Amino acid sequence: MPVKLIRTDHDQEERVKLILRDDTKFASVKIAFFQYLSVAVFLFLVSGFWQLQVQNQEYYIDRAARNRIRSQPILAPRGKILDRDSRVIVDNHSSFSLILARENLKTEHLKSICEGLDIDCDDLRERLRRFDRTRAKYESIVIKDELTPGELAFVEAHRGQDTFPEMELIHAQRRLYPRNGFASHVIGYTGEVSDPELNTTEFARFRQGDIIGKAGIERQYNDILMGVDGQRRVIVDNRGRVHKVIDKKEASSGRNLNLTIDLDLQAVAELAMENRRGAVIALDPRSGEILAMVSRPSYDPNKFAGRIRSKDWNEIRDNPDNPLLNRAIQAQLAPGSTFKPFIAMAALDSGAIDDSFTVHCGGGASFYGRYFKCHAAKGHGSVDLHKGIVHSCDVFFYNLGNRTSIDKIAQWAETAGFGQRTGIDLPGEVEGIVPSTRWKIRNYRQKWYAGETISVAIGQGALTVTPLQLAHATGGLAMGGVWYRPHLVRDPSHQTPPRRVKIDLAHAASVIDGLYGVVNEGGTAARSRLPGIEFCGKTGSAQRVSNEFMKAHRQKNPLTEEDFKDNAWFVGFAPRQDPEIVVVALYESGEHGPEAAPIVRDVIKSYFDKKSRTTPATVVAAVPLRQQPFPPPQR
Amino acid sequence: MEIFLNRYRNLTVLLVVLVAQLLLLAFQVKSNGDVRLIRVWAVTGVMPLARVVEAVRANTTGFFSEYLVLLDVKEENKRLKSSLGSLKMENQFLKTELATADRARALAAFQSRSPSRTIAARIIGTGTGANSKVVFLDRGSNAGVGKGMAVVTPDGIVGKVISSYPSASQVILITDPTFAAGVISQKSRVHGTLKGQGHSICLIEYIQNEEQVAVGEWFYTSGDDRVFPKGLPVGQVKIARSGKMFFKEVFLVPSGLQQGLEEVLVVLEGVHQTIPDSPETPQTLHLLPAPPPDPNAAGQHGVLSGNLSTDADQMLEKYKRTGAAQGHVFGQAGNKPPNFNLPPDSGSVQPPDGKAAVPANPPLR
Amino acid sequence: MAHYRSIRDLDWPLMLITLSLCALGILQIYSATHDTVWKDAWWKQMLFVSVGLLLLWFVSSIDYHTLLGQVPLFYGVSVVLLLTVLLVGTKVFGSRRWIPLFAGFHFQVSEFVKLVIILLVARYLTELKSDHLETRDFLKIGGLVALPMALVIKQPDLGTALSYLPIVAVGIFLVGLSWRQVLLIGFLALVLPVTAYQFVLQDYQKARLVSFLNPELDPRGSGYQVIQSQIAVGSGGMWGLGVTRGTQTQLRFLPVPHTDFIFATFGEEHGFVGVVVALGLYFLLLMQIVQNAQAAPDRAGMFICMGVAGLLLFHLLVNVGMVVGRMPITGIPLPLMSAGGSSTLSVFLMLGLVNNVRLRRFVN
Amino acid sequence: MTESGDWLLRPRRKHQYRLRPVALLLVAVAAILFQIYVPLFFHYLSYLEMPLLVTVYFSLMRREPVAGVLIGSSIGLVQDSLSHNPIGMFGIVKTLVGYFAASVSQRFDVQNTGIRFLLGFFFFFFHQFFYWVLANALLGQTLGFDALQTLVFGLLNATVAVPLFHVLDKL
Structure with a gap:
């Protein structure tokens, strides 16, 4: 037998015999056992598949679907914001960004792409190098935002297979706000919902990444403006890369919103407030419609339109002038002399004085052991109610305050809407303070000192108001006791019935007469006369360091020269009878009340200029005069 | 093997040719590769003939005698x-x-x-x-x-x-x-x-x-x-x-x-x-180099560089120019109130109606 | 003796089953990788199968007795190579298993050591003087196998190392044990895993064991593979999603879909029916090998065949069991289907040994 | 039945068609020239697939599937080179056409006018349909398949095919 055997060291014969042992039968039972074992193993495995694939197929199909199917939102464009004549205040614009698909990027193309799009090529190369180190290959890199139509044409012309297939365009919609913070406080801005906001009830229904209104109208009417996002379901792989679109539901865009703002008036008010701090409000006392609202300093909401850069945000937030504050509804300041008409009304209505009440002003007077100065050091001589208002004689109003109790004043102030929110449809309105004995006890646990009333009588002391409250109150007074809720959206459903208060129209008439005199009879605002227009108003200048609001806001910053300057106020309306427009201007650190008057004058002038432009004179004449709420002034 | 090849020669050739072309296709589609050489051959082979045909046609029809x-x-x-x-x-x-x-x-x-x-x-x-x-x-x-x-x-x-x-x-x-x-x-x-x-x-x-x-x-x-x-x-x-x-x-x-x-x-x-x-x-x-800028072109820049605008911006611009035309400074007391109905670019302060002709107001105080 | 007969005497049913499984494997590799970075894995696998067939033919033509005679040499070379791997091997995923060869091919020594172990066990058990195993012999063979095992564990590659055990186990089982030895083994079986867990296992291996027990504990981490594999298999359902249609596979939720988890992708794309067919083929393959063992001319042949059968059964149990979540994840490939040169070639070599035995069954 | 069997087999024995390679080359080039040039002036003639008809003719007459495959693939590849598509689309389709035309030629009397008409029509339809399938499957294009239009153009091509084949017979 020619067996080829290896050489072994010893006992070769034995080994050969052993190796060739052929009694394999001894193991047959055990081999059979192995076969059964195999059967068992296979059954075990098959049962595993049975359990997964037949019994629980649904479950795993669902799991697989959840693995790979993602919903992606299709963002709905927000509604536009329009003025009362449907002119566009806030628009959307679409912007394109160019991205490079790095997976099939050919580096030799970069130079041409950079040249075509005016990009610094070395810069881009450096960015790509950095990107390569940190990001997966399939992630694209955005190389240019806000492409111009020309750049779009370049990209489209060269993105084909033949030239630079790595170029891709993505489309986004951005909010387009007016520039330079025009009406920014009314409009507000949008932004991505933040984590703290998601925990509040107002924003709880939104999801991470939603773009929502964060301030102003954008926030107040977010639901109308926002629209419903569509969604598309896509198949993604384990790294989230989209492979295929399954289905798509188009987005339905938000509705447009007509504001009561009149762009003509708003523009004039904005221009008048340029480089000043303060606020302007114009409203129609016959309906409560806000015609213009300006707060300065302001911010550029376009910076918020995308994702705001933290540098910009910090700059806005840390600005000591607090541009985010809407001074028209959030500044609580002493109204100064602009409050005097209400003191007069309170005095008249409470019977503390009558029409014939006269005071001699010698430049000041003493009450309760303290000397109170009049703003005119020489004094006004003999002053009656009309003269007191026209020349804003402080001594006259000290006496009025002294005769009228603080609670009567507070009662009248509250009737006019001070000390409470007007209910304007903007978030964040504040209440202001109308001091009274009850207020003092509740807040300071002290009794009211009569001397404090003297300060309140000229709009100082603890009294604070917002510009909106002042406009609202003055408008209602000029209307003879009819107060409409101020609102910003031009929609009949926002019209609420006015609050009518029975006031003595004769009293009101004599006060309004005084207000007419302020402008037209050589009063404090005589330089702001508007020929042909019955423009009434009241100036005011108020100290700012003493009031609560400023204390709260200035503690961290040392007081400056600016802070000791008085705030200038002016409230004006026109015409004298049937007022159509009330305008309040607050000019912070404007020193003198008359400084604010031209602001109001310009706004009122633009209102009437526009009216004569849009309504033919004949038509105006043909409109029957409304029933007069109070008798014409007896001059 | 020989028998196999003989019996299935046709099918084998078909499959080989098909697979070769599929690979060619796959190469082009998957890797964006271009088989330029093949195209060059075909084009240089066929196009001169097409040129001859075109020349003959132009000759005979006389359409392009020039x-x-x-x-x-x-x-x-x-x-x-x-x-x-x-x-x-x-x-x-x-x-x-x-x-x-x-x-x-x-x-x-x-x-x-x-x-x-x-x-x-x-x-x-x-x-x-x-x-x-x-x-x-x-x-x-x-x-x-x-x-x-x-x-x-x-x-x-x-x-x-x-x-x-x-x-x-x-x-x-x-x-x-x-x-x-x-x-x-x-x-x-x-x-x-x-x-x-x-x-x-x-x-x-x-x-x-x-x-x-x-x-x-x-x-x-x-x-x-x-x-x-x-x-x-x-x-x-x-x-x-x-x-x-x-x-x-x-x-x-x-x-x-x-x-x-x-x-x-x-x-x-x-x-x-x-x-x-x-x-x-x-x-x-x-x-080509970039085209020369067109002074009339609108919307050439993004919003932040300031060419997109809404009506609000235009309104502001209009009033600014109206005011400037009349020498009016907004919010500043002046003897003459502005007239916003004047066209912004007239540069004229001529009163269009009688209103502005009213004598100036008395000075303050 | 052993006439070398013509190629016609090869075990053709075995070859047919083998090639069917390879074909399924290649199809599946193509399907799982056709748009990934491994997209040329399928033709590489085709190449390996072709080379494997050549090796099979080559191995079956050398009398296995000759091979048995060379066992000491093989054993020595194996140990040296394993040591070499530890010293110069290529490190992939944190373990040194490969010796780099030409043109990007790598050589995984531990796969080929399986063959040596099979031959070693066959020869050792054949040379026993008695018909049952003395404890001394038991310890001796244990020691002989433990050395390469230890070297492989050191790589670290626990799965492959463990796969040496069933070869020995089947051999010993066939020879027979006394009660005392059973007890000893039982004791070792209790003590060794515990000590191994404490001292030998690497952290990632521990994590795999834990995640096997409760995969949902850490779905993103160590349990990820188990969960994704189960989802893949389960979503395949009765008939499967079709070639290149498996969502888990194509969207790359499954890691290494063409090697260790190829059966998960197979299950996803071909469904329960496909799985049963494939497992049926494997079962037939095993039975065919076992039948060759029964028909072997001598003990050595039988041990060789049974060693191969035991090894394959172990691989199937662990790999497929891992795919359905019934076994811990031990990166060992599925014989014949998983992509990979070394494992494919070693399986073909084993089948070559089986054929070798079969070709010489008419001895005497 | 014997008669029909005879009919099937007859052409195979009788005409062993030989075409000089030069003629083949010239005809193929002429067909391609026709397709790139004539539509410049008569746009609707772009639907006349001369290269296809030539492929069908040669494959039918050579009765050699291998020859059919080679002729079809060559003409198809040249056609591809002159298009803007990836090279191989027409190549694959024409390869198949050549193969099948050569295969069926062994069963039919390829001299018969009626059969030529039918084959011309059939292969045009086959060509367009298969091209559409390929474009969808391989290039991921989602083109519509206008069956009616294809039918009409198929008839046009078949009508042209008959006299064309007759002329080619004379070469």
Whole structure:
């Protein structure tokens, strides 16, 4: 037998015999056992598949679907914001960004792409190098935002297979706000919902990444403006890369919103407030419609339109002038002399004085052991109610305050809407303070000192108001006791019935007469006369360091020269009878009340200029005069 | 094995040939590779024949006797052809510039630009396949024609060169779905992007709904795409309507393709910039320099650089100018109240009515 | 003796089953990788199968007795190579298993050591003087196998190392044990895993064991593979999603879909029916090998065949069991289907041994 | 039945068609030239697939599947080179056409006018349909398949095929 055997060291014969042992039968039972074992193993495995694939197929199909199917939102464009004549205040614009698909990027193309799009090529190369180190290959890199139509044409012309297939365009919609913070406080801005906001009830229904209104109208009417996002379901792989679109539901865009703002008036008010701090409000006392609202300093909401850069945000937030504050509804300041008409009304209505009440002003007077100065050091001589208002004689109003109790004043102030929110449809309105004995006890646990009333009588002391409250109150007074809720959206459903208060129209008439005199009879605002227009108003200048609001806001910053300057106020309306427009201007650190008057004058002038432009004179004449709420002034 | 091969020889050959072509396809599709060599062979093999056929046809039909005559004096022909092309384009350019802008500016703009250098070429074949929008020209890289060059006629643009072979070149027409070019409207100078649709009408994209585009209006090349020199006619608007989201749907009939294509101009132009060669892409792509800025163009910049605006901005601007015209400083006490009904640019403070004639107010206090 | 007969005497049913499984494997590799970076794995696998067939033919033509005679040499070379791997091997995923060869191919020594172990066990058990195993012999063979095992565990590659055990186990089982030895083994079986867990296992191996017990504990981490594999298999359902249609596979939720988890992708794309067919083929393959063992001319042949059968059964149990989540994840490939040169070639070599035995069954 | 069997087999024995390679080359080039040149002036003629008809003719007459495959693939590849598509689309389709045409030629009397008409029609349809399938499957294009249009153009091609084949017979 020619067996080829290896050489072994010893006992070769034995080994050969052993190796060739052929009694394999001894193991047959055990081999059979192995076969059964195999059967068992296979059954075990098959049962595993049975359990997964037949019994629980649904479950795993669902799991697989959840693995790979993602919903992606299709963002709905927000509604536009329009003025009362449907002119566009806030628009959307679409912007394109160019991205490079790095997976099939050919580096030799970069130079041409950079040249075509005016990009610094070395810069881009450096960015790509950095990107390569940190990001997966399939992630694209955005190389240019806000492409111009020309750049779009370049990209489209060269993105084909033949030239630079790595170029891709993505489309986004951005909010387009007016520039330079025009009406920014009314409009507000949008932004991505933040984590703290998601925990509040107002924003709880939104999801991470939603773009929502964060301030102003954008926030107040977010639901109308926002629209419903569509969604598309896509198949993604384990790294989230989209492979295929399954289905798509188009987005339905938000509705447009007509504001009561009149762009003509708003523009004039904005221009008048340029480089000043303060606020302007114009409203129609016959309906409560806000015609213009300006707060300065302001911010550029376009910076918020995308994702705001933290540098910009910090700059806005840390600005000591607090541009985010809407001074028209959030500044609580002493109204100064602009409050005097209400003191007069309170005095008249409470019977503390009558029409014939006269005071001699010698430049000041003493009450309760303290000397109170009049703003005119020489004094006004003999002053009656009309003269007191026209020349804003402080001594006259000290006496009025002294005769009228603080609670009567507070009662009248509250009737006019001070000390409470007007209910304007903007978030964040504040209440202001109308001091009274009850207020003092509740807040300071002290009794009211009569001397404090003297300060309140000229709009100082603890009294604070917002510009909106002042406009609202003055408008209602000029209307003879009819107060409409101020609102910003031009929609009949926002019209609420006015609050009518029975006031003595004769009293009101004599006060309004005084207000007419302020402008037209050589009063404090005589330089702001508007020929042909019955423009009434009241100036005011108020100290700012003493009031609560400023204390709260200035503690961290040392007081400056600016802070000791008085705030200038002016409230004006026109015409004298049937007022159509009330305008309040607050000019912070404007020193003198008359400084604010031209602001109001310009706004009122633009209102009437526009009216004569849009309504033919004949038509105006043909409109029957409304029933007069109070008798014409007896001059 | 032998038996197997004999019995299944046919099938084996079929499978081998099919698999080879599939691999070829896969190579091109998957890796974006181009099998240029095969194309070069085919084009250099077939195109001279097509050129002969075209020459014979032109000879016999006598349609282009001028061309024939010039064929005899080849050099003369070349020179004249290109100067003719240049002149046509110059003419066209002047016409459009003069029609839209004032004469002096148009001339100045034209002087600052060198006229395009062109070369005349004939179309000698279409791409195979029924819905192909590709044609072949009888000029190739030997004549200086390169990838990315514009192909035009004096009537309008035709397409661009996508590959050039020594004696022929391939051009996609503007009606091809992959074609795109930057265009600008004649009246309002709106920039847009022209895209082929696969049939005889092209679409212009990226024109905002707010822009004005009238039916019948002409569009010209804008130069934005760095392929076509600025100011060549493209076509006339056939349909213009507002689109769903932001952009208008503007359809345009290309003017360059209307009277059957036979001869065209390839824009060589000395100012073409070449991209350095690289081993992977032997073909160079020609890019023109950026077009000169158009003073009338709107919306050329993003919102933050300040050209997009809403009515609010315009209103503010209007009042600012009105005030400036009257010397009025807003919010400042002046003796004369402003009149906002005066036109902003009149520069006149003449009272339009009696109101402003009222004597000045008495001084304060 | 052993006439070398013509190629016709090969075990053709075995070859047919083998090639069917390879074909399924290649199809599945293609399907799982056709748009990934491994997209040329399928033709590489085809190449390996072709080379494997050549090796099979080559191995079956050398009398296995000759091979048995060379066992000491093989053993020595194996140990040296394993040591070499530890010193110069290529490190992939944190373990040194491969010796780099030409043109990007790598050589995984531990796969080929399986063959040596099979031959070693066959020879050792054949040379026993008695018909049952003395404890001394038991310890001796244990020691002989433990050395390469230890070297492989050191790589670290626990799965492959463990796969040496069933070869020995089947051999010993066939020879027979006394009660005392059973007890000893039982004791070792209790003590060794515990000590191994404490001292030998690497952290990632511990994590795999834990995640096997409760994969949902860490779905993103160590339990990820188990969960994704189960989802893949389960979503396949009765008929499967079709070639290149498996969502888990194609969207790359499954890691290494063409090697260790190829059966998960197979299950996803071909469903329960496909799985039963494939497992049926494997079962037939095993039975065919076992039948060759029964028909072997001598003990050595039988041990060789049974060693191969035991090894394959172990691989199937662990790999397929891992795919359905019934076994811990131990990166060992599925014989014949998983992509991979070394494992494919070693399986073909084993089948070559089986054929070798079969070709010489008419001895005497 | 014997008669029909005879009919099937007859052509195979009788005409062993030989075409000079030069003629083959010239005809193929002429067909391609026709397709790239004539549609410049008569657009609707772009639907006349001359290269296809030539492929069918040669494959039918050579009766050699291998020859059919080679002729079909060569003509198809040249056609591809002159198109803007990836090379291989027409190549694959024409390869198949050549193969099948050569295969069926062994069963039919390829001199018969009626059969030529039918084959011309059939292969045009086959060509267009298969091209569509390939474009969808390989290039991921989603083109529509206009069956009616294809039928009409198929008839046109078949009508042209008959006289064309007759002329080619004379070469």
